[in-house]
Amino acid sequence: MGTDRKENQNRADDKPPLFRQWSSWYWLVAATLIGQVIFYFLITKSFS
Protein backbone atom coordinates (compact mmCIF):
# COMPACT_ATOMS: atom_id res chain seq x y z
CA MET A 1 0.00 0.00 0.00
CA GLY A 2 2.77 2.36 1.05
CA THR A 3 4.65 1.64 -2.17
CA ASP A 4 1.50 2.18 -4.26
CA ARG A 5 0.93 5.55 -2.61
CA LYS A 6 4.54 6.52 -3.30
CA GLU A 7 4.24 5.48 -6.96
CA ASN A 8 1.02 7.43 -7.35
CA GLN A 9 2.75 10.41 -5.80
CA ASN A 10 5.69 10.01 -8.23
CA ARG A 11 3.27 9.87 -11.14
CA ALA A 12 1.52 12.99 -9.89
CA ASP A 13 4.91 14.75 -9.61
CA ASP A 14 5.79 13.70 -13.15
CA LYS A 15 3.67 16.34 -14.86
CA PRO A 16 5.07 17.88 -18.02
CA PRO A 17 5.53 21.64 -18.15
CA LEU A 18 3.26 23.63 -20.53
CA PHE A 19 1.24 20.65 -21.78
CA ARG A 20 -1.16 18.33 -19.97
CA GLN A 21 0.42 15.15 -21.27
CA TRP A 22 3.91 14.01 -22.13
CA SER A 23 2.66 12.82 -25.51
CA SER A 24 2.24 16.49 -26.54
CA TRP A 25 5.95 17.02 -25.97
CA TYR A 26 6.80 13.90 -27.95
CA TRP A 27 4.66 15.08 -30.84
CA LEU A 28 6.32 18.49 -30.68
CA VAL A 29 9.83 16.95 -30.89
CA ALA A 30 8.74 14.63 -33.73
CA ALA A 31 7.05 17.49 -35.61
CA THR A 32 10.18 19.64 -35.21
CA LEU A 33 12.24 16.80 -36.68
CA ILE A 34 9.89 16.42 -39.64
CA GLY A 35 9.86 20.20 -40.12
CA GLN A 36 13.64 20.30 -40.16
CA VAL A 37 13.96 17.39 -42.60
CA ILE A 38 11.51 19.10 -44.98
CA PHE A 39 13.28 22.45 -44.57
CA TYR A 40 16.71 20.92 -45.26
CA PHE A 41 15.32 18.94 -48.19
CA LEU A 42 13.96 22.15 -49.71
CA ILE A 43 17.30 23.91 -49.20
CA THR A 44 19.08 21.00 -50.90
CA LYS A 45 16.68 21.02 -53.86
CA SER A 46 16.56 24.81 -54.18
CA PHE A 47 20.26 25.58 -54.10
CA SER A 48 21.96 22.55 -55.66
Next chain:
Amino acid sequence: MIALDWLVLFGTLIFIVAYGTWKSRGSKNMEAFIKGDQQQKWWMVGLSIMATQASAVTFLSTTGQGMEDGMRFVQFYFGLPLAMIILSVTLLPIYYKLKVYTAYEYLETRFDLKTRTLAAVLFLLLRGLSVGITLFAPSLVLSTILGWNIFFTTVLIGGLVIIYTVSGGNNAVSITQRVQMTIILGGMLLAGGIAFSLLPSQVSFADTIRIAGTLGKLNIVTTDFSWNDRYNIWSGLLASTFLFLSYFGTDQSQVARYINGKSLTEGRMGLLFNGLLKIPMQFFILFIGVLVFVFYLYNEAPLLHNAVLLKEVKQSSAREEIIKLEEKFNEVKAHEKLLAENLAEAIHTNDLNQATRTKTHFFLYKQQEDSLRREAKEIAMEVAPNVGGQDHDYAFLNFVLTHLPHGVIGLLLAVIFSAAMSSMSSELSALASTTMVDIYKRIINLKNPWLSDLAISKMLVVLWAFIAISFAAMANFSENLIQFVNIVGSLFYGTILGLFVVAFYFKKVKADAVFWAAVAAEVCVLACYYFLGDRLAFLYYNIIGCAVVVLLSLVFSLGKKEPAL
Protein backbone atom coordinates in the same frame (compact mmCIF):
# COMPACT_ATOMS: atom_id res chain seq x y z
CA MET B 1 48.95 34.11 -30.89
CA ILE B 2 49.74 37.15 -28.77
CA ALA B 3 49.60 37.73 -25.00
CA LEU B 4 45.87 38.61 -25.18
CA ASP B 5 45.04 35.20 -26.70
CA TRP B 6 47.04 33.33 -24.06
CA LEU B 7 45.34 35.41 -21.37
CA VAL B 8 41.86 34.61 -22.71
CA LEU B 9 42.71 30.93 -23.19
CA PHE B 10 44.28 30.25 -19.83
CA GLY B 11 41.97 32.69 -18.00
CA THR B 12 38.97 30.74 -19.33
CA LEU B 13 40.45 27.34 -18.50
CA ILE B 14 41.50 28.34 -14.98
CA PHE B 15 38.06 29.88 -14.38
CA ILE B 16 36.29 26.66 -15.46
CA VAL B 17 38.43 24.46 -13.24
CA ALA B 18 38.25 26.81 -10.22
CA TYR B 19 34.48 27.34 -10.60
CA GLY B 20 33.77 23.61 -10.95
CA THR B 21 35.98 22.68 -8.03
CA TRP B 22 34.56 25.41 -5.78
CA LYS B 23 30.90 24.88 -6.60
CA SER B 24 31.03 21.11 -6.20
CA ARG B 25 33.20 20.96 -3.11
CA GLY B 26 32.18 18.67 -0.28
CA SER B 27 31.29 15.30 -1.83
CA LYS B 28 31.04 13.39 1.43
CA ASN B 29 30.33 9.89 0.17
CA MET B 30 30.41 7.63 -2.87
CA GLU B 31 26.72 8.16 -3.68
CA ALA B 32 27.11 11.94 -3.94
CA PHE B 33 30.35 11.50 -5.91
CA ILE B 34 28.87 9.09 -8.46
CA LYS B 35 25.26 10.23 -8.76
CA GLY B 36 25.62 13.92 -7.92
CA ASP B 37 23.20 15.95 -5.80
CA GLN B 38 20.23 15.05 -8.06
CA GLN B 39 19.03 18.63 -7.98
CA GLN B 40 19.61 19.48 -11.65
CA LYS B 41 16.91 21.38 -13.54
CA TRP B 42 15.91 20.28 -17.04
CA TRP B 43 18.02 22.88 -18.83
CA MET B 44 21.05 21.91 -16.75
CA VAL B 45 20.47 18.25 -17.65
CA GLY B 46 20.03 19.21 -21.32
CA LEU B 47 23.22 21.30 -21.47
CA SER B 48 25.13 18.56 -19.69
CA ILE B 49 23.90 15.93 -22.19
CA MET B 50 24.89 18.17 -25.11
CA ALA B 51 28.28 19.00 -23.61
CA THR B 52 29.04 15.31 -23.08
CA GLN B 53 28.30 14.49 -26.70
CA ALA B 54 30.03 17.55 -28.17
CA SER B 55 33.71 16.73 -27.91
CA ALA B 56 36.51 18.81 -29.39
CA VAL B 57 36.38 16.48 -32.40
CA THR B 58 32.89 17.87 -33.09
CA PHE B 59 34.29 21.34 -33.67
CA LEU B 60 37.58 20.45 -35.35
CA SER B 61 36.43 17.66 -37.59
CA THR B 62 32.84 18.66 -38.34
CA THR B 63 33.77 22.11 -39.65
CA GLY B 64 36.42 20.45 -41.84
CA GLN B 65 33.80 17.98 -43.02
CA GLY B 66 31.49 20.89 -43.92
CA MET B 67 34.25 22.40 -46.07
CA GLU B 68 35.16 19.17 -47.83
CA ASP B 69 32.02 17.08 -48.00
CA GLY B 70 29.28 19.69 -47.59
CA MET B 71 26.51 19.50 -45.04
CA ARG B 72 25.19 15.96 -45.52
CA PHE B 73 26.76 14.86 -42.21
CA VAL B 74 23.80 16.56 -40.46
CA GLN B 75 21.66 13.55 -41.52
CA PHE B 76 23.62 11.45 -39.06
CA TYR B 77 21.69 13.25 -36.28
CA PHE B 78 18.18 12.71 -37.71
CA GLY B 79 17.65 9.67 -35.51
CA LEU B 80 18.52 11.56 -32.34
CA PRO B 81 15.13 13.19 -31.60
CA LEU B 82 13.40 9.84 -32.18
CA ALA B 83 15.79 8.18 -29.74
CA MET B 84 15.11 10.92 -27.16
CA ILE B 85 11.36 10.27 -27.39
CA ILE B 86 11.73 6.47 -27.11
CA LEU B 87 14.06 6.74 -24.12
CA SER B 88 11.79 9.24 -22.37
CA VAL B 89 8.96 6.73 -22.63
CA THR B 90 10.87 3.53 -21.88
CA LEU B 91 14.16 3.47 -19.99
CA LEU B 92 14.12 6.80 -18.16
CA PRO B 93 11.17 5.95 -15.86
CA ILE B 94 12.84 2.62 -15.01
CA TYR B 95 16.14 4.27 -14.06
CA TYR B 96 14.34 6.77 -11.84
CA LYS B 97 12.12 4.11 -10.28
CA LEU B 98 15.03 1.79 -9.48
CA LYS B 99 17.21 4.74 -8.39
CA VAL B 100 20.18 3.16 -10.15
CA TYR B 101 23.79 4.32 -9.94
CA THR B 102 24.56 2.91 -13.39
CA ALA B 103 22.44 1.74 -16.32
CA TYR B 104 23.74 -1.82 -15.97
CA GLU B 105 22.15 -2.33 -12.56
CA TYR B 106 18.82 -2.62 -14.35
CA LEU B 107 20.10 -5.67 -16.25
CA GLU B 108 20.77 -7.50 -13.00
CA THR B 109 17.29 -6.62 -11.72
CA ARG B 110 15.82 -8.01 -14.93
CA PHE B 111 18.27 -10.87 -15.70
CA ASP B 112 21.30 -11.73 -13.59
CA LEU B 113 24.74 -10.63 -12.52
CA LYS B 114 26.62 -12.06 -15.50
CA THR B 115 24.44 -10.15 -17.98
CA ARG B 116 24.97 -6.94 -16.02
CA THR B 117 28.71 -7.59 -15.94
CA LEU B 118 28.84 -8.33 -19.68
CA ALA B 119 27.17 -5.00 -20.49
CA ALA B 120 29.41 -3.16 -18.02
CA VAL B 121 32.56 -4.74 -19.48
CA LEU B 122 31.49 -3.94 -23.06
CA PHE B 123 30.89 -0.36 -21.96
CA LEU B 124 34.28 -0.15 -20.25
CA LEU B 125 35.98 -1.49 -23.39
CA LEU B 126 34.14 0.88 -25.72
CA ARG B 127 34.36 3.97 -23.54
CA GLY B 128 37.90 3.22 -22.42
CA LEU B 129 38.96 3.31 -26.09
CA SER B 130 36.83 6.35 -26.87
CA VAL B 131 38.09 8.47 -23.99
CA GLY B 132 41.59 8.03 -25.36
CA ILE B 133 40.40 9.29 -28.76
CA THR B 134 38.42 12.11 -27.11
CA LEU B 135 41.70 13.29 -25.63
CA PHE B 136 43.95 12.35 -28.53
CA ALA B 137 42.03 14.21 -31.24
CA PRO B 138 42.27 17.75 -29.88
CA SER B 139 45.73 17.11 -28.46
CA LEU B 140 47.00 16.11 -31.89
CA VAL B 141 45.55 19.09 -33.70
CA LEU B 142 46.31 21.65 -30.98
CA SER B 143 49.85 20.46 -30.39
CA THR B 144 50.60 20.47 -34.11
CA ILE B 145 49.16 23.90 -34.74
CA LEU B 146 50.52 25.49 -31.55
CA GLY B 147 53.86 23.74 -31.90
CA TRP B 148 53.49 22.04 -28.51
CA ASN B 149 54.62 18.56 -27.64
CA ILE B 150 51.58 16.23 -27.84
CA PHE B 151 52.44 14.76 -24.46
CA PHE B 152 52.26 18.23 -22.89
CA THR B 153 48.85 18.92 -24.50
CA THR B 154 47.34 15.61 -23.38
CA VAL B 155 48.67 16.06 -19.85
CA LEU B 156 47.36 19.65 -19.75
CA ILE B 157 43.80 18.68 -20.80
CA GLY B 158 43.81 15.47 -18.76
CA GLY B 159 45.29 17.21 -15.70
CA LEU B 160 42.70 20.00 -15.71
CA VAL B 161 39.89 17.46 -15.99
CA ILE B 162 41.31 15.35 -13.16
CA ILE B 163 41.40 18.36 -10.79
CA TYR B 164 37.67 19.06 -10.82
CA THR B 165 36.39 15.55 -11.55
CA VAL B 166 38.30 14.07 -8.63
CA SER B 167 37.30 16.96 -6.42
CA GLY B 168 33.56 17.05 -7.08
CA GLY B 169 32.63 13.91 -9.05
CA ASN B 170 29.42 13.90 -11.10
CA ASN B 171 28.31 17.27 -9.74
CA ALA B 172 31.54 18.95 -10.79
CA VAL B 173 31.11 17.46 -14.27
CA SER B 174 27.57 18.89 -14.57
CA ILE B 175 28.48 22.31 -13.19
CA THR B 176 31.54 22.80 -15.41
CA GLN B 177 29.62 21.54 -18.44
CA ARG B 178 27.14 24.39 -18.08
CA VAL B 179 29.97 26.92 -18.24
CA GLN B 180 31.74 25.02 -21.00
CA MET B 181 28.60 24.76 -23.11
CA THR B 182 27.95 28.50 -22.74
CA ILE B 183 31.51 29.23 -23.89
CA ILE B 184 31.24 26.72 -26.72
CA LEU B 185 27.92 28.05 -28.08
CA GLY B 186 28.98 31.69 -27.67
CA GLY B 187 32.36 31.03 -29.30
CA MET B 188 30.88 29.20 -32.27
CA LEU B 189 28.25 31.91 -32.86
CA LEU B 190 31.04 34.48 -32.83
CA ALA B 191 33.16 32.37 -35.21
CA GLY B 192 30.23 32.04 -37.63
CA GLY B 193 29.53 35.78 -37.51
CA ILE B 194 33.17 36.69 -38.09
CA ALA B 195 33.62 34.10 -40.86
CA PHE B 196 30.68 35.68 -42.69
CA SER B 197 31.93 39.25 -42.09
CA LEU B 198 35.29 38.32 -43.67
CA LEU B 199 33.64 37.54 -47.03
CA PRO B 200 33.98 40.26 -49.71
CA SER B 201 31.47 43.07 -49.21
CA GLN B 202 29.81 42.43 -52.59
CA VAL B 203 28.95 38.85 -51.52
CA SER B 204 25.70 38.95 -49.58
CA PHE B 205 24.36 36.19 -47.33
CA ALA B 206 22.00 35.08 -50.09
CA ASP B 207 24.93 34.96 -52.55
CA THR B 208 26.93 32.87 -50.10
CA ILE B 209 24.10 30.36 -49.84
CA ARG B 210 23.60 30.18 -53.58
CA ILE B 211 27.32 29.87 -54.35
CA ALA B 212 27.77 27.16 -51.70
CA GLY B 213 24.65 25.38 -52.97
CA THR B 214 25.69 25.52 -56.62
CA LEU B 215 29.11 24.15 -55.70
CA GLY B 216 27.53 21.18 -53.92
CA LYS B 217 28.05 22.15 -50.29
CA LEU B 218 24.37 22.39 -49.33
CA ASN B 219 23.72 18.70 -49.94
CA ILE B 220 21.95 18.47 -46.57
CA VAL B 221 19.44 15.75 -47.44
CA THR B 222 20.51 12.96 -49.78
CA THR B 223 17.82 10.44 -50.62
CA ASP B 224 19.92 7.91 -52.59
CA PHE B 225 20.29 4.65 -50.70
CA SER B 226 23.50 2.66 -50.61
CA TRP B 227 24.71 0.18 -47.99
CA ASN B 228 28.17 1.70 -47.90
CA ASP B 229 27.07 5.34 -47.88
CA ARG B 230 27.63 6.61 -44.35
CA TYR B 231 25.37 9.63 -44.46
CA ASN B 232 21.98 9.70 -46.16
CA ILE B 233 18.43 10.22 -44.92
CA TRP B 234 17.78 6.47 -44.57
CA SER B 235 20.85 5.64 -42.50
CA GLY B 236 20.18 8.82 -40.52
CA LEU B 237 16.59 7.99 -39.64
CA LEU B 238 16.99 4.25 -39.16
CA ALA B 239 20.52 3.22 -38.20
CA SER B 240 21.33 6.42 -36.30
CA THR B 241 18.23 5.93 -34.17
CA PHE B 242 19.72 2.63 -32.97
CA LEU B 243 23.10 4.25 -32.34
CA PHE B 244 21.56 7.08 -30.33
CA LEU B 245 19.20 4.77 -28.44
CA SER B 246 22.24 2.86 -27.33
CA TYR B 247 24.44 5.87 -26.69
CA PHE B 248 21.90 7.85 -24.68
CA GLY B 249 20.06 4.94 -23.14
CA THR B 250 22.85 2.56 -22.17
CA ASP B 251 26.12 4.50 -22.14
CA GLN B 252 26.83 5.45 -18.56
CA SER B 253 28.51 8.73 -19.60
CA GLN B 254 25.07 9.90 -20.79
CA VAL B 255 22.86 8.02 -18.31
CA ALA B 256 24.74 9.71 -15.43
CA ARG B 257 23.80 13.09 -16.90
CA TYR B 258 20.04 12.61 -16.73
CA ILE B 259 19.73 10.47 -13.62
CA ASN B 260 21.25 13.50 -11.87
CA GLY B 261 18.03 15.41 -12.64
CA LYS B 262 15.89 16.65 -9.78
CA SER B 263 13.01 14.43 -10.86
CA LEU B 264 11.84 12.23 -13.70
CA THR B 265 10.23 15.32 -15.26
CA GLU B 266 13.52 17.25 -15.28
CA GLY B 267 15.35 14.24 -16.72
CA ARG B 268 12.75 13.81 -19.48
CA MET B 269 12.76 17.49 -20.35
CA GLY B 270 16.56 17.45 -20.48
CA LEU B 271 16.48 14.64 -23.06
CA LEU B 272 13.78 16.36 -25.12
CA PHE B 273 15.71 19.65 -24.94
CA ASN B 274 18.61 17.79 -26.55
CA GLY B 275 16.23 16.30 -29.13
CA LEU B 276 15.09 19.78 -30.13
CA LEU B 277 18.47 21.54 -30.22
CA LYS B 278 21.04 19.00 -31.37
CA ILE B 279 20.29 19.03 -35.10
CA PRO B 280 20.24 22.85 -35.39
CA MET B 281 23.53 22.97 -33.48
CA GLN B 282 25.21 20.48 -35.82
CA PHE B 283 23.70 22.28 -38.80
CA PHE B 284 25.27 25.51 -37.61
CA ILE B 285 28.71 23.95 -37.02
CA LEU B 286 28.69 22.43 -40.50
CA PHE B 287 27.51 25.74 -41.91
CA ILE B 288 30.57 27.45 -40.39
CA GLY B 289 32.63 24.97 -42.43
CA VAL B 290 30.69 25.99 -45.55
CA LEU B 291 31.32 29.69 -44.78
CA VAL B 292 35.05 28.95 -44.49
CA PHE B 293 34.86 27.14 -47.85
CA VAL B 294 33.29 30.22 -49.47
CA PHE B 295 35.84 32.43 -47.70
CA TYR B 296 38.69 30.47 -49.31
CA LEU B 297 37.12 30.94 -52.73
CA TYR B 298 37.88 34.64 -52.46
CA ASN B 299 41.01 34.56 -50.31
CA GLU B 300 44.36 32.84 -50.43
CA ALA B 301 43.97 29.23 -49.33
CA PRO B 302 46.73 27.02 -47.92
CA LEU B 303 47.94 23.99 -49.86
CA LEU B 304 47.86 22.09 -46.58
CA HIS B 305 45.70 23.21 -43.65
CA ASN B 306 48.27 21.73 -41.29
CA ALA B 307 50.46 24.85 -41.49
CA VAL B 308 53.19 23.46 -39.25
CA LEU B 309 53.54 20.38 -41.44
CA LEU B 310 53.68 22.55 -44.58
CA LYS B 311 56.45 24.62 -43.01
CA GLU B 312 58.33 21.46 -42.08
CA VAL B 313 58.10 20.17 -45.65
CA LYS B 314 59.40 23.50 -46.95
CA GLN B 315 62.44 23.15 -44.72
CA SER B 316 63.14 19.60 -45.89
CA SER B 317 64.75 18.17 -49.01
CA ALA B 318 61.29 18.24 -50.65
CA ARG B 319 61.30 22.05 -50.54
CA GLU B 320 61.50 22.66 -54.30
CA GLU B 321 58.89 20.03 -55.05
CA ILE B 322 56.37 21.49 -52.59
CA ILE B 323 57.01 25.07 -53.73
CA LYS B 324 56.31 24.06 -57.33
CA LEU B 325 53.11 22.37 -56.20
CA GLU B 326 52.17 25.47 -54.25
CA GLU B 327 52.66 27.67 -57.32
CA LYS B 328 50.41 25.39 -59.37
CA PHE B 329 47.91 25.33 -56.53
CA ASN B 330 47.84 29.14 -56.35
CA GLU B 331 47.24 29.32 -60.12
CA VAL B 332 44.33 26.89 -59.80
CA LYS B 333 42.91 28.88 -56.87
CA ALA B 334 43.20 32.10 -58.88
CA HIS B 335 41.08 30.49 -61.62
CA GLU B 336 38.61 29.26 -59.01
CA LYS B 337 38.33 32.79 -57.57
CA LEU B 338 37.59 34.20 -61.02
CA LEU B 339 34.99 31.51 -61.61
CA ALA B 340 33.42 32.13 -58.20
CA GLU B 341 33.06 35.83 -59.14
CA ASN B 342 31.54 34.84 -62.48
CA LEU B 343 29.21 32.48 -60.68
CA ALA B 344 28.11 35.22 -58.27
CA GLU B 345 27.42 37.49 -61.25
CA ALA B 346 25.49 34.77 -63.10
CA ILE B 347 23.45 34.19 -59.95
CA HIS B 348 22.78 37.93 -59.62
CA THR B 349 21.62 38.24 -63.22
CA ASN B 350 19.73 34.95 -62.98
CA ASP B 351 21.65 33.62 -65.98
CA LEU B 352 21.21 29.88 -65.47
CA ASN B 353 23.20 28.84 -68.56
CA GLN B 354 26.16 30.94 -67.48
CA ALA B 355 25.89 29.55 -63.93
CA THR B 356 25.90 25.95 -65.21
CA ARG B 357 28.89 26.58 -67.50
CA THR B 358 30.81 28.26 -64.70
CA LYS B 359 29.99 25.45 -62.31
CA THR B 360 31.28 22.83 -64.78
CA HIS B 361 34.50 24.82 -65.23
CA PHE B 362 34.85 25.25 -61.50
CA PHE B 363 34.62 21.51 -60.85
CA LEU B 364 37.40 20.88 -63.39
CA TYR B 365 39.67 23.21 -61.42
CA LYS B 366 38.42 21.71 -58.15
CA GLN B 367 39.57 18.30 -59.38
CA GLN B 368 43.00 19.76 -60.06
CA GLU B 369 43.00 21.37 -56.62
CA ASP B 370 42.14 18.05 -54.94
CA SER B 371 44.82 16.25 -56.92
CA LEU B 372 47.46 18.85 -55.95
CA ARG B 373 46.44 18.58 -52.29
CA ARG B 374 46.76 14.80 -52.48
CA GLU B 375 50.23 15.10 -53.98
CA ALA B 376 51.22 17.56 -51.26
CA LYS B 377 49.95 15.16 -48.59
CA GLU B 378 51.96 12.31 -50.09
CA ILE B 379 55.11 14.43 -50.02
CA ALA B 380 54.34 15.52 -46.46
CA MET B 381 53.82 11.92 -45.36
CA GLU B 382 57.26 11.05 -46.67
CA VAL B 383 58.84 13.95 -44.80
CA ALA B 384 56.86 13.46 -41.57
CA PRO B 385 55.32 9.97 -41.56
CA ASN B 386 54.28 10.22 -37.91
CA VAL B 387 51.91 13.15 -38.38
CA GLY B 388 48.40 11.76 -37.89
CA GLY B 389 44.85 12.89 -38.63
CA GLN B 390 43.43 14.09 -41.93
CA ASP B 391 44.33 17.49 -43.27
CA HIS B 392 40.79 18.85 -43.09
CA ASP B 393 40.79 18.22 -39.31
CA TYR B 394 43.23 21.16 -39.18
CA ALA B 395 41.21 23.42 -41.48
CA PHE B 396 39.05 25.23 -38.94
CA LEU B 397 41.82 25.81 -36.43
CA ASN B 398 44.18 27.04 -39.15
CA PHE B 399 41.46 29.43 -40.34
CA VAL B 400 40.94 30.71 -36.78
CA LEU B 401 44.65 31.26 -36.17
CA THR B 402 45.27 32.91 -39.54
CA HIS B 403 42.23 35.09 -40.08
CA LEU B 404 40.39 35.80 -36.83
CA PRO B 405 41.18 38.80 -34.59
CA HIS B 406 43.29 38.39 -31.49
CA GLY B 407 41.29 37.70 -28.39
CA VAL B 408 38.79 35.72 -30.46
CA ILE B 409 41.61 33.29 -31.28
CA GLY B 410 42.16 32.71 -27.56
CA LEU B 411 38.42 32.30 -27.02
CA LEU B 412 38.04 29.74 -29.81
CA LEU B 413 40.98 27.75 -28.54
CA ALA B 414 39.24 27.83 -25.16
CA VAL B 415 36.11 26.48 -26.94
CA ILE B 416 38.08 23.51 -28.25
CA PHE B 417 39.76 22.85 -24.92
CA SER B 418 36.39 23.21 -23.13
CA ALA B 419 34.76 20.73 -25.48
CA ALA B 420 37.58 18.25 -24.93
CA MET B 421 37.31 18.66 -21.18
CA SER B 422 33.51 18.45 -21.02
CA SER B 423 33.25 15.12 -22.81
CA MET B 424 36.34 13.69 -21.17
CA SER B 425 35.13 14.51 -17.66
CA SER B 426 31.79 12.76 -18.28
CA GLU B 427 33.54 9.75 -19.70
CA LEU B 428 36.05 9.48 -16.85
CA SER B 429 33.31 9.89 -14.29
CA ALA B 430 31.23 7.17 -16.01
CA LEU B 431 34.19 4.79 -16.36
CA ALA B 432 35.06 5.23 -12.69
CA SER B 433 31.48 4.78 -11.49
CA THR B 434 30.90 1.67 -13.65
CA THR B 435 34.19 0.14 -12.48
CA MET B 436 33.31 0.97 -8.88
CA VAL B 437 29.62 0.03 -8.80
CA ASP B 438 29.37 -2.79 -11.34
CA ILE B 439 32.76 -4.43 -10.93
CA TYR B 440 34.47 -3.51 -7.66
CA LYS B 441 31.50 -3.27 -5.29
CA ARG B 442 29.42 -5.97 -6.95
CA ILE B 443 32.02 -8.60 -7.87
CA ILE B 444 35.33 -7.99 -6.08
CA ASN B 445 33.81 -6.43 -2.97
CA LEU B 446 36.99 -6.31 -0.90
CA LYS B 447 36.61 -5.08 2.64
CA ASN B 448 39.22 -2.38 2.60
CA PRO B 449 39.92 -0.87 6.02
CA TRP B 450 42.29 1.79 4.72
CA LEU B 451 40.39 3.32 1.84
CA SER B 452 36.79 4.49 1.82
CA ASP B 453 34.54 3.86 -1.21
CA LEU B 454 34.78 7.57 -1.98
CA ALA B 455 38.59 7.43 -2.03
CA ILE B 456 38.55 4.37 -4.30
CA SER B 457 36.10 6.09 -6.67
CA LYS B 458 38.44 9.08 -6.90
CA MET B 459 41.42 6.83 -7.51
CA LEU B 460 39.53 5.13 -10.33
CA VAL B 461 38.98 8.52 -12.03
CA VAL B 462 42.74 9.10 -11.89
CA LEU B 463 43.44 5.57 -13.14
CA TRP B 464 41.16 5.93 -16.18
CA ALA B 465 42.61 9.39 -16.88
CA PHE B 466 46.07 7.87 -16.79
CA ILE B 467 44.99 5.18 -19.28
CA ALA B 468 43.45 7.82 -21.57
CA ILE B 469 46.54 10.03 -21.42
CA SER B 470 48.83 7.08 -22.17
CA PHE B 471 46.63 6.02 -25.10
CA ALA B 472 46.47 9.58 -26.45
CA ALA B 473 50.23 10.04 -26.18
CA MET B 474 50.89 6.85 -28.15
CA ALA B 475 48.01 6.77 -30.65
CA ASN B 476 48.12 7.57 -34.34
CA PHE B 477 45.10 7.62 -36.67
CA SER B 478 44.68 8.29 -40.32
CA GLU B 479 40.86 8.03 -40.26
CA ASN B 480 38.85 11.20 -39.90
CA LEU B 481 38.71 11.52 -36.14
CA ILE B 482 34.97 11.94 -35.57
CA GLN B 483 34.24 9.00 -37.83
CA PHE B 484 36.70 6.82 -35.96
CA VAL B 485 34.92 7.56 -32.66
CA ASN B 486 31.58 6.67 -34.24
CA ILE B 487 32.91 3.47 -35.83
CA VAL B 488 34.30 2.22 -32.50
CA GLY B 489 30.94 3.03 -30.88
CA SER B 490 28.94 1.22 -33.53
CA LEU B 491 30.88 -2.02 -33.02
CA PHE B 492 29.72 -2.33 -29.40
CA TYR B 493 26.58 -0.25 -29.01
CA GLY B 494 24.26 -2.58 -30.96
CA THR B 495 24.92 -5.49 -28.63
CA ILE B 496 24.47 -3.38 -25.49
CA LEU B 497 21.25 -1.93 -26.88
CA GLY B 498 20.03 -5.46 -27.72
CA LEU B 499 20.37 -6.43 -24.04
CA PHE B 500 18.19 -3.51 -22.98
CA VAL B 501 15.65 -4.06 -25.76
CA VAL B 502 15.20 -7.70 -24.71
CA ALA B 503 15.04 -6.66 -21.06
CA PHE B 504 12.29 -4.17 -21.77
CA TYR B 505 10.18 -5.76 -24.50
CA PHE B 506 10.63 -9.53 -24.21
CA LYS B 507 9.54 -10.46 -20.72
CA LYS B 508 9.74 -14.21 -21.33
CA VAL B 509 13.43 -14.22 -22.24
CA LYS B 510 15.64 -15.30 -19.35
CA ALA B 511 19.20 -14.51 -18.36
CA ASP B 512 21.14 -17.38 -19.99
CA ALA B 513 19.44 -16.91 -23.35
CA VAL B 514 20.13 -13.18 -23.56
CA PHE B 515 23.69 -13.53 -22.24
CA TRP B 516 24.79 -16.05 -24.88
CA ALA B 517 22.84 -14.17 -27.55
CA ALA B 518 24.82 -11.03 -26.66
CA VAL B 519 28.16 -12.86 -26.77
CA ALA B 520 27.25 -14.31 -30.19
CA ALA B 521 26.06 -10.90 -31.42
CA GLU B 522 29.32 -9.19 -30.49
CA VAL B 523 31.34 -11.91 -32.25
CA CYS B 524 29.03 -11.54 -35.26
CA VAL B 525 29.45 -7.72 -35.39
CA LEU B 526 33.24 -7.91 -35.11
CA ALA B 527 33.34 -10.63 -37.79
CA CYS B 528 31.12 -8.55 -40.09
CA TYR B 529 33.40 -5.54 -39.62
CA TYR B 530 36.48 -7.67 -40.28
CA PHE B 531 35.10 -9.19 -43.48
CA LEU B 532 32.96 -6.35 -44.83
CA GLY B 533 34.90 -3.30 -43.63
CA ASP B 534 33.76 -0.17 -45.48
CA ARG B 535 31.44 -2.11 -47.79
CA LEU B 536 28.81 -1.68 -45.08
CA ALA B 537 28.38 1.78 -43.54
CA PHE B 538 29.33 1.60 -39.86
CA LEU B 539 25.93 2.82 -38.66
CA TYR B 540 24.32 -0.45 -39.75
CA TYR B 541 26.43 -2.42 -37.26
CA ASN B 542 24.20 -0.94 -34.55
CA ILE B 543 21.17 -2.57 -36.14
CA ILE B 544 22.99 -5.88 -36.72
CA GLY B 545 24.20 -6.10 -33.11
CA CYS B 546 20.79 -5.28 -31.66
CA ALA B 547 18.85 -7.54 -34.06
CA VAL B 548 21.14 -10.53 -33.48
CA VAL B 549 20.77 -10.22 -29.69
CA VAL B 550 16.98 -10.05 -29.96
CA LEU B 551 16.64 -12.90 -32.48
CA LEU B 552 19.10 -15.27 -30.84
CA SER B 553 17.73 -14.67 -27.35
CA LEU B 554 14.28 -15.62 -28.69
CA VAL B 555 15.72 -18.70 -30.41
CA PHE B 556 17.65 -19.72 -27.27
CA SER B 557 14.46 -19.28 -25.23
CA LEU B 558 12.47 -21.68 -27.42
CA GLY B 559 11.43 -24.77 -25.54
CA LYS B 560 12.75 -23.53 -22.22
CA LYS B 561 10.22 -23.61 -19.45
CA GLU B 562 10.19 -21.25 -16.55
CA PRO B 563 11.36 -22.93 -13.35
CA ALA B 564 8.56 -23.69 -10.92
CA LEU B 565 8.47 -21.30 -8.01
